[in-house]
Amino acid sequence: MSTDWGPVIVAVSLFILLSPGLLFQLPARTRVVEFGNMTTSGIAILIHAFIYFCILTILVIAIQIHIHF
Template sequence: MADWAPIVIGLVLFVIFSPGVLFQLPGKGKVVEFCNLQTSGVSVFVHSLFFFGFMVIFLIAIQVHIGSG
């Protein structure tokens, strides 16, 4: 039985936390910018920390599992 939770949660979090797609933290002119499709090294680092933190919360702390079959 395969566990699809890491794949599905990782895909959703990747789309949500891609810098510049939905939001960028820190932005180039403001603290938070929305849908600007630009990025910087600092925002990539901040968004990767968010991604890692939420993956840990969902997969280890809450232990979300999506089974097939």
């Protein structure tokens, strides 16, 4: 039997890509969106966590991404 690695790979890649300040930060300290500033705030963490949850739910539950090794 093989295990389903789809949710794990999707979750890890989204966690890396949606880290506040890595690619973008929403909301930023001085503007609405800043790109690659490598700083963060509490509200940015909450917004990025909400975006992460929404995209992860859509990809894993609605689209049902499965990767079997």
